[in-house]
Each structure stands twice: as C-alpha cells, then as structure tokens.
Amino acid sequence: MYDNIIFDLYGTLIDIHTDEEDIAVWKHMCEFYAQHGVKYNPAGLRSRYKRQIRRAEQAMAKKRFKFPEIQILEVFEQLTLKKDQTPSDCAELTVAAAQEFRKASTGYIRLYDGVTDMLEQLKQAGKKLYVLSNAQRVFTFPEVQSLGIEGYFTDISLSSDFGAMKPDAAFYQQLLDRNHINPNRSIMVGNDAVCDVLAAKQVGLHTCYVHSNISPVDDADRDIKADIIMDEVNVPEMCRLILEDADR
Template sequence: MAGKYSTVFFDLYGTLIDIHTEENSEAAWTALRVALYREGAQYQDNEQLREQFNREVVRANATRTRTEWFEPDFLPAYRGLLQACWADGSIENARKVAWAFRRGSTTKFNLFPGALDFLEKLKARGLRVALLSNAQACYTRPELQLAGLDDAFDEVILSSDEGVRKPSNELFRRALIRLDVDPREAVMIGNDARNDILGAYVAGVDGIYLHTDDANPEVCDSAVCSLQGADYAGALDYIDKRLR
C-alpha cells in the first residue's frame, strides 16, 4: 500500500446527487422550444428542433480532438440554435435555454442524505476534494449551486470542458496533474463500475464503489471497497484507515 490519501475525487450524479433525467422526452424539448421562442428563436416543432440541435452539436465541436472517449460541449450548440434564427446568441442566453432544457428533462433531483456532511468531514481531515464528472458544464454548474455544492470542491473537472470523458485514462491524468497528486495518494468515489472505478484503477487510483443504481453490479471487482447505497459512513471509515 502506498502513502496516505491526500485527495478524494468524486463522481457527481448517482454518487452525491440522486437524479433522473429524460432527455428524449417531449416535455424536455418543448421546454427548450418555449425558452428559445422567448429569446426570439422560433422552431416549428420538436422534431425540427432536435434535428437542428444535433447539427449544431456536430458543427460546434468540429475542431475538437476526437478520441475513443470524446465528449462534446453542448453550450455552443445552444448558442447555434439561437443564432440559426438570428436571435441573440450570447453566452448568457445560451445558458438560459440550456438550463430550461435541463429542468424540463429532470424528474428527480436531490442530494443523497449526508452528502454535504461527508464532504465537510473529509475537508476537516485535511483532505482535498475534487469533482471529476462526466457532465455538461451548462447543466452541472447551475445544479451544483442548486444543491449547495458550488463551494464544496477544491477543483471541478467536467468532461464537457475537457473534451474527454471517463473511463479515459486521459481525463484521470489531467485531474491528477491539476491537483498535483500522486495517483497512489488519491481515491475515486463513484457509482459507475466502469467509468468511475475501472477508469480510476487503470490510472493507478484506488476506487470506492457505491452501489446506488441497480443497472450496475452490486460489487465492483476493481474497487478497493464496495458499499451498498450512498454509504458515506462506510467510505469515510475506509479512508480513515488510510490516514492512520
């Protein structure tokens, strides 16, 4: 076993935030279409809007490096939806309509009980905590504020900003460099056996697996610790053993 942990990387959705979204629902696309209309961009129906959005995603990310785990950034696509109708495509307006879509697609959103307390306890032990999430910044940054997590992390690393997503070793490498931490002194906490835990394992980082989603296995073989549900007490107990 290497040195003591100094840094804890966190997944967000399914790990700290209990969320369910339906991006393909008519309600989500109607909410976006209404928000665009309010900003002066009119689309005939949801089908036309979907087709234009897909074109804008491709166009907006055309110059980004494509890898196996490429992650597009949706915010420029929302700007493109506005500009395609000669509406004001400012960043502010793009964020506004993106948020309308996100809220329209979200059917459940809340912090898992004890999540904020867990982060505070880790910080009280002198550990740095960082968010490492497969996420769109235009959705996640407002949701961090909504959940009271906007000041909870020492660093926030999102796949849409980086152009690459977990389980890519490249994203973990960037996170380790950003925090200036040896992989042997870091631990990743997440609920996705492949993206969070196997990805961390390949990067030389320990993983604590929280089984919060029945779509994932109950136990993750590549984790140093597998727990049922959002068992922050169990995770803290394991981390404490590495601090002694």
C-alpha cells in the first residue's frame, strides 16, 4: 500500500495562469520601483530581467546537476540594487519586488475543485503527504499559505531551494532521503509525463499522471506508462483511485 503521496503543485493541485510578457506587468513594476527610488522604463526593465535570467541560467549550467534551477531572488536582487548598495542593503525590497511581480503577472490562481477535501481524506487515511515542485520559494510559499494547504504536508520541496528541478533524479532523491521515504510504498502525482512520471520511475516511485489544462502539449503524443492515468483533473476520482490502488 502507499504510505506516502508526493504531489506536484501547479497543474495538479493548483490551477494558475501567469503572463510575464504582458507589458502592463512591466509598467506596474516600473511604478513599484519608482516608489523606491529605482527608475526604469517598461521595455528596458523587461529586457534587463530576461538578461539577468540568461546570466543566472548560464552560471547554473556549470553546476553538477543535469537540470539546474536558478534562484529568482538573485535576479530581482540585480534589478533592485542601487549604485554603492550591497545585497543586504536591499534584501527586503528584493523580496517585495519579486512578490509584487508574481502578483502582477498572475491572471488567476486557485485550487482545483475538491483539493482540500482530498488532502483531508488522505491525511485521515494515515497517509503522509509531500510536495515536490519546480517552483520558486519566494513565489510559491505565499501562494500555498494563502490557499490554505500548507499544513497538510510533511515536507514541501521546491526546486529553487535545491538548485535542481524535475526531471533531475537528484531532486527526487533528496526528498526521499531527507524524509526516509520508501519509494516502493509511495506514489508521485503530477501533470507532466516527463517530470512527474518518467523521472519519478527513475527513483522507484509509483506514479499517477493527471492530464490538466496546463500539462505539456506534447504529452498527448506520449505513451505514458503510469500506474494511474487520468484524462482530466477530477480530484475526488484521483483520491479514490490512489486509495484504491493503495489497498491492493
């Protein structure tokens, strides 16, 4: 049976739409920065943001992981620093800027119907629940807290903290090792055939694939060999199938 259920977040438990290209987002961020004495124009700020992302990715490419993950706070630190400042001088503003950007670029964020009831039911059944997500802590933790689901999880593991992202097996393994999780008695639930199924199988996890509105487009062309396959997000059915499989 399954003792442990490991969830992806976005596209599995959380439905979200973001648009970082919208010029209105960058206009808003220019206004935010202007209030703190940092002047930009929208196109220039967007270009500098993308340039800092590329630099961060190039630096991380030299690290030991096959799929390295940048730390987005370091990007916003470079956008926020004024002349003659040190990172510690603007640490609070850096976090505020990153979170303001996330809010401005998010069209909507909500739990899929039935998620809270499912998590409650799984906990009542004695399961330990975990999160393994490609996500930035400065963005994701406030969202998880505001959606009211943080307390259901024994551990929330985010790629920005570890420095590698799914489908890197090392990202999976650190969660298993830190929490002494037996993969044979655990299942990974996610909406990405590569990141949440193929990668999870590399470390011996059982898998549940859920095709959601933000699953990768090319998943439709893949032969997905998960233990449980769902063609759409139906959270009550997902819960039933996980518990049913666990009882076999």
